[in-house]
Amino acid sequence: MARLPVAVLGATGAVGQRFIQLLAEHPQFEAAHLVGDATAGRPYGDVVWRLDVPMPEAVRRQPVLALKDLERAPPGIAFSGLPGGVAGPVETRLAQLGWKVFTNARDHRMDADVPLVIPEVNADHLALVARQHGPGWIAANGNCTAILLTLALAPLHRAFGLDDVHVTSLQALSGAGYPGVPASDIVGNVLTFIEGEEEKVEREPCKTLGTLGPEGVRPAPIPIHATCTRANVPEGHTESVHVRLSRKASLADVREALSGFRGPDVVRGLHSAPKAPLQVLDAPDRPQPRWDAMLGGGMSVAVGRLRLDADGRGLRFVLLGSNTIRGAAGASVLNAELAFATGLL
Amino acid sequence: MARLPVAVLGATGAVGQRFIQLLAEHPQFEAAHLVGDATAGRPYGDVVWRLDVPMPEAVRRQPVLALKDLERAPPGIAFSGLPGGVAGPVETRLAQLGWKVFTNARDHRMDADVPLVIPEVNADHLALVARQHGPGWIAANGNCTAILLTLALAPLHRAFGLDDVHVTSLQALSGAGYPGVPASDIVGNVLTFIEGEEEKVEREPCKTLGTLGPEGVRPAPIPIHATCTRANVPEGHTESVHVRLSRKASLADVREALSGFRGPDVVRGLHSAPKAPLQVLDAPDRPQPRWDAMLGGGMSVAVGRLRLDADGRGLRFVLLGSNTIRGAAGASVLNAELAFATGLL
């Protein structure tokens, strides 16, 4: 079966390279249009490739396109790895031209008619795209730290309710894009502030965990309190999560809710969907980013260090996931696979 | 005035070297007996010195003593930089011989008649040593992460009350002693577990913030929930702290309570007491361990990123301090200065 040609916006950047990598052997999508204004006209093989897997051969001779080239092409499917601020107007315009845009950028995430989707959590929200005023539409995935957190909160929210969530992240360098953090700022150091990050982590999970009704998404009323930091780690966001469950649970209940978490049937069969969205690690000192960021091909979130208070409601754990795969490019691709499987493409 | 000769137990280790450094120019105490069983008999100058300030000249030719040598000497004042587990019985025996022991080790911290002292917070607890069955006694300082946290909680506890505390630490390598963490375990990584640490951080501040009565110390009833991690940072523990105040406050109130925090008069004049135990940093991205760990000569705790919820009770901040000075050797020395100033030595 022929693969659907797709465009990658920001194809030469950090997230764009992950898109290229994930699409290289994808069964349904083919990276046909590589858009990158700064290097437009040159072959993609000239781009400095910064992933630890080789650049796929297929893209080496493809030309990098300017955005205006894309706008002249017949509309189709686009993945957006554009930076926040830049992405918004571009994505809006492409949707107006008929493109179906799967975006990793922050700009439209909280728009009322843009679904903020994690297929295992809220596949039904994708229907929200029908309320956009076509001909195309935008579907978003969340911030990297927020996605990983939301995946872990989802089964707890369903099974026990969540009265309160405190999270402190130790985020990886790759999350800052490229060139990102200067080395002289982080060697032997921790950065204790990431602009705009905490707001996203506190708001986005509530939208994804919310319920879709006639008036749109009603956010889940979960108070989330976040402190976001950056550590000298190349890949993999670590999060220390302290929650208060609404209803008592045993440690076995919690473990089962997390490790048994699965998306709906339609999601389980998707190409990029990991067998287990959450993998509970029982070793006392795991997860750690160097060893555990790539579980499930970078699409699983590792959860460990489960500690439950004697009252059965105070729960603490550490989670970890790939910020550039599950937290960015892989998230958009999984959303597109869901759209494909449900007939939206 | 002649300085009082003191013994340093574990003088060659990571904490012991800080003791040597801090005592080198101390007005009241002189490191007269350097105890280190493993290298006993050799001059202290043969020890591999691992601080970024040079070894004080005065100790280079002093011989390293075995513990049994010390036990034969007339009792006096001792600082204990011994490792937990080893320290307990040694300190007990020295106290029985008449020594006044200021210990950084964990073993006796929670003993009912051993004060767990931070002079600015609970100078009065030091009186507890009188209840030990002499002739000597033991006074303890807390775990490094706990001390830094307690200093920041103290003024909040007093001014507004504390209903709940969540803390996630990003601790430095020096806190693991030497050799401590293997480099291949931490390069590009974060360790998400430190054995025994969270228990200390959850319990010790309550004792230090507690009230001393006829039956001993009644711990402050503050629920503390901790996750402790280690980052690739040489010195300076960072802590992300989320608290719920019992009473509403404004951000200005909170800032004032923290930055205006001072110990009692007797403490302010002590040699090692910093002018401000807490320094509030207003730059949006501070504190950071590389730049801020040594404020107040390593005896101040930096506090930044103050964020208060609209309800005036949910407060979040980041604190940072030197784990080997304020969090270890400097803590013991300050306790000894307090004892000296109050006539206990």
Add this chain to the structure above:
Amino acid sequence: MARLPVAVLGATGAVGQRFIQLLAEHPQFEAAHLVGDATAGRPYGDVVWRLDVPMPEAVRRQPVLALKDLERAPPGIAFSGLPGGVAGPVETRLAQLGWKVFTNARDHRMDADVPLVIPEVNADHLALVARQHGPGWIAANGNCTAILLTLALAPLHRAFGLDDVHVTSLQALSGAGYPGVPASDIVGNVLTFIEGEEEKVEREPCKTLGTLGPEGVRPAPIPIHATCTRANVPEGHTESVHVRLSRKASLADVREALSGFRGPDVVRGLHSAPKAPLQVLDAPDRPQPRWDAMLGGGMSVAVGRLRLDADGRGLRFVLLGSNTIRGAAGASVLNAELAFATGLL
């Protein structure tokens, strides 16, 4: 065809784990006896596994043996990942018992009748084992830094002669074993001394590049001058190499000699032999350990930054290779494959 059962000495250590990994899917050898005195009696699955690929399932339930257990078994083939100093007498005794020992340890490398083999370079030296006084024998591979260097020197030595070699290494943490270098010694630092390393780098290549005659190996008379340092890199030794060729060459000649370098026919077909022992990288800023250490499955050496003086004799380049695979466990395994292919096993 049934695989030959082999013993791994020091099976739980850093090199031993690489042996286990490389043997897991090996066509000729099977890790049948896992020897590790310190954990003897426990299942291998209890060992803390420190590689970034999972522990092979097959070994999880195998018991770790004590050396004396092995000595009671019928002799066969052994790979030695024992530490230098410990390895020597153990290997001697096993050879006396009839074992054929492929060792990575330093102890016997310079023994007159022990071949120091890199199959692509001196496959013929393996015959030297016949001069040992049986019934078993020992075949050695070199020090990690020396092996990588020797591979790059070999084609230059043959094609142009070598009047002089200066090498400065920037070695990886994994080369120090586990626990190896304390993190607090290397964060933001470089170690400028590695005990015993320079001597090996200066002597071993001459033996491997030497000629085997009736009186043994006559070392190649190449003056090698080495400075060895350690950088904060998890895997992959980098070497800056400056050589003086005996005969003039063009840059194209040099490039061709390096990239066209192949071992003898018998070696090319070996399971672990990479297609190209040396891979010349033309990007101006490569090789780099993070990206290039695992070329050819960790068995190729990357060479880049070729610079030739106008006189056609002064040549400078940077090489890089996996110190734990090509430089240790993989080297021993390749030697055993050569022995198998040439009928010595």
Add this chain to the structure above:
Amino acid sequence: MARLPVAVLGATGAVGQRFIQLLAEHPQFEAAHLVGDATAGRPYGDVVWRLDVPMPEAVRRQPVLALKDLERAPPGIAFSGLPGGVAGPVETRLAQLGWKVFTNARDHRMDADVPLVIPEVNADHLALVARQHGPGWIAANGNCTAILLTLALAPLHRAFGLDDVHVTSLQALSGAGYPGVPASDIVGNVLTFIEGEEEKVEREPCKTLGTLGPEGVRPAPIPIHATCTRANVPEGHTESVHVRLSRKASLADVREALSGFRGPDVVRGLHSAPKAPLQVLDAPDRPQPRWDAMLGGGMSVAVGRLRLDADGRGLRFVLLGSNTIRGAAGASVLNAELAFATGLL
């Protein structure tokens, strides 16, 4: 005595900040004009300060000037911390206006009538400024790696002659300016290429070590071969140096030549001149950048690991120095002090 007002070009950059720091308490010079086009008009206190010592109070309220502001002022003394490429024409123009420029930039270093000065080595070369066509002039210091190397070569060159020099540098992050190297490029890695660096290291020492005659500087005929790399170190360039002496020496001779090296009398009294330009460290594992970069206030070069071949001519050692002080800002300041002491200012 009133201090001479000086201008700092590029005052907000990495080298500029070191100038500000070194001039803060300088007896002869005062940073009166802080030039930084990008932030002109704002107070210097608004600049993000990136040194580990606090910003001097005196400059906080000084306004940052644009270059054109400076050009309208009466000419005086200027220190140039401008980036290479930018610096050249600016410095030429200022000299034409009558300024005496001490530059750290590469642009004019190899100009025939610009002295390339290290006061301890070639104080006499400073006279070369008289051959510039006034009214002002330019005096340069070398590249950071070249300066450190030249200091160590100078006494060897004088005492024994140098037939050949091979150097491999492991350079610090601060040498790349700010923002410099992206953290994701260097974590767990070494960069094996620094553009333009090797050429400077191979040429500049020959000019500084050359002899000044009527036709200008005749470079010392020392063949230098360099490979330059960058390691994950915040400050302090390490260099592995292999030299061939022209005349036989003993190790004691070499040690004495290095440690006894002093500049001419006029230099010894300069404010920034360290007591010993070269400090020989005898510990087997020193120097190391974390501990030894700041000897002599960052103006001494540490030399260690002296190894001499049996032939008395092949010598190897490791040197280390502060790349931003002795290798940059401190070098310019010392040159200005020399000019002041010799009546050129």
